[in-house]
Amino acid sequence: MENPNRNEMLIKLGGVDILLRPSFENIAAMEAKLGGLPYLAFKFSSHGKNSATLSDCAQIIYFNQAAVNPNDPTKKKLSLDEVWELVSQEGVNVLQPVMAFLARLTAGNKMAQELTDAQKKS
Numbered sequence: 001m002e003n004p005n006r007n008e009m010l011i012k013l014g015g016v017d018i019l020l021r022p023s024f025e026n027i028a029a030m031e032a033k034l035g036g037l038p039y040l041a042f043k044f045s046s047h048g049k050n051s052a053t054l055s056d057c058a059q060i061i062y063f064n065q066a067a068v069n070p071n072d073p074t075k076k077k078l079s080l081d082e083v084w085e086l087v088s089q090e091g092v093n094v095l096q097p098v099m100a101f102l103a104r105l106t107a108g109n110k111m112a113q114e115l116t117d118a119q120k121k122s
Contacts, residue, residue: 062079
């Protein structure tokens with residue numbers, strides 16, 4: 001289950017639920033491999049002539065997936081090959097959720113409310 005207060009996003013690829021959880025470590029690893037967030041946002045925009053590829057989508061998902069599937073704690077992160085297989089099954093349909101995830105990363109969650117003390121401790 002996604003936590004909107006943490007900008008998490010649940011996407012379904014090929015019948016598999018993948019929780020994307022942006023963290024400093026996840027975003028830093030993604031940026032080191034793919035370029036900075038402004039560059040990625042440009043690639044996915046019409047100004048960048050929508051030059052993003054399915055490979056870009058697979059890597060964004062791979063780097064930002066939660067460490068453990070929340071519905072099955074025994075399931076570890078998917079490998080890049082596993083993510084690529086799911087992305088290739090979805091084809092161009094994967095672009096929209098990845099663009100929405102990048103929008104959350106670059107704009108922040110404007111709908112999120114201030115966390116309570118109990119939420120901050122969890």
